[in-house]
Amino acid sequence: MSKLMKLNLKVWRQKNAESAGNFEEYKIDASPDMSFLEMFDVLNEQLIETGKEPVAFDHDCREGICGMCSMVIDGRPHGPKQGVTTCQLHMRSFNDGDTITVEPWRANGFPVIKDLTVNRSAFDRIIAAGGFVSTNAGNAVDANSILVPKEIADEAFEAATCIGCGACVSACKNASAMLFVGAKVTQLAMLPQGQPERQSRVVAMVNQMDAEGFGACTNTGACAAECPKQIPLSVIATLNREYISAKMNGK
């Protein structure tokens, strides 16, 4: 078994959305083989044993596909590694004796529920505004009856890998949700199934995004650099293009 690492944690504690919140410091012995969330499980067990309130944090699949885990670690969403979620981050990425600062996603569009958990239902409302295709129910159609060129399918799939975690918003200095909305709009605009609602969709989703209190894009590229699914910045250009063309058509 690997030697345990002694770590100092500075964790954001906040009772609820209304309270102010502050950093609390904890000491923990962690195995380098633990994931970051497992380290938090150990921390919470310690807290429960000493009769203290455990730290609330979001998690679900713990294999990097659900998008639930959040946490800004030392100022970076999902921690220092590229292309991973917090659950895929391991303590071996840190050094013995490190002080690690852990905070929630911070954006007006994502109000804190408690400690490290934030309310990301703004993303659900953006999807509900237009991130879908309408199709008539009926018999299942034959597979491959709608042909899609391989390159287009690949590009749409690349955008579709977005797990809606919100790291893009948390990394952006303007708390902009453009990478998320760009990924969803690109995915549907590329495919034949997305064509009927193509223009009304982009306008509705951008309107909802603005209404939710997310900022405008200044093309710093922080979102794409921090995206655990490495969605490229080009989806924002596609979003801009789709939006401009919809507006020019009077949508």
Place this chain on the structure above:
Amino acid sequence: MKLLSFLFTSSIGRKVLMAVTGLSLVAFLLVHAGINACIFFNDGGETFNHAAEFMAHNWLIRASEIGLFLGLILHIAQGLSLTANNNQKRNAKYGASAGNANSKWYSRSMGILGSLLLIFLVMHLKHFWVVSRFTNEIQEAAGSTLFDEMVFVFADPIPVIVYVIGCISLAYHLLHGFQSAFQSLGINHPAYSPIIKSIGAGFSIIVPLVFAAMPIAMHLGWIK
């Protein structure tokens, strides 16, 4: 007009306006740098004064000047309001920040760089544009040309320093702004974007360098 109202109301539309006005200012900079570089003929400002005279009296240039000022005002007003707006989207600030890990400092500082440029611009317009358009100071002064005005202004080291700082701000503002404008207009392509970025980087270094060389050369007496 309703068709274009999104340029002032939606987050994407406002960026499109920044991009269009920004690129028109880039075109202006190219003309401005080209004309002013005529002082480097070092012929006592003869070529430069000739070019300046043409710019002042050609009706097409004068008409574009109105468009230029309109674009400039839109760029400044929209930029300031966008920056203020974006700064209000995160009320609770981060305890630890690692901005340099995922983006360049100048891409995050366009508001500050732009404000520095605005301060420089007010001084710059007062030095040359107001003097040549609205007062008779140049005519009444001993030498009586724009070139003489340059010699006069840059004899003092303070404006030279302010102009060089202005040029550095311009370089970083362009380094982000040039390529960012294309992204805002939806132009991002694996084959063309690297070319746009290279041209942008070249423009952002060469043009401010040419501008900065003018006050320095005049102050040091290399251009007479």
